[in-house]
Amino acid sequence: MGLSQEAFAKKIGLTRNAINNYELGITQPSRKTLLKLVKIIDKDYLCDHQ
Template sequence: MYTTSDTSFPSKLKALRITHGKSQEALAKELGISRSCLANYETGNRQPDQETLIRIADIFNVLTDYLVDRTDFRNFDLTRSEMDELIQIKNKLNIYNDFLDLSSMDIEGRIAVIQFYNHINRIVKNEEQ
């Protein structure tokens, strides 16, 4: 069973379904499962098999890894270099979280703080030379 955090499969599935304006009945029909089965996925009482997980990802145009919380990237609309840059930023965020509480900021705010920090570091390094 899954936990019910905002990043858990049940939460993501329900959020995607609602965002796309689908009822449980409509999505269940599209997936070829019962509405109660889908409801159990959304409450974390059941897990979809791999085939169903792939169909869910296809319907919502997201990665299966996103659904099961193995990545924060929903899909591959990014180029490889953009994805690499985002991974570097995410790694920096994790480093900076140790001494600066960024947890309450949205991702844009976190990126702005890191860019500012890097800008200040460049200025300091230039003054030292």
């Protein structure tokens, strides 16, 4: 998406560390956070990048 982890985290009210942990599979976002992520991330991007 062209955003740093920090910029993306700020868009959805999280920390850069939280985004990093999701990317690394250390933690999983809550349902509430997933809904925020879906609003920000293009749904086609989510489906195409497994």
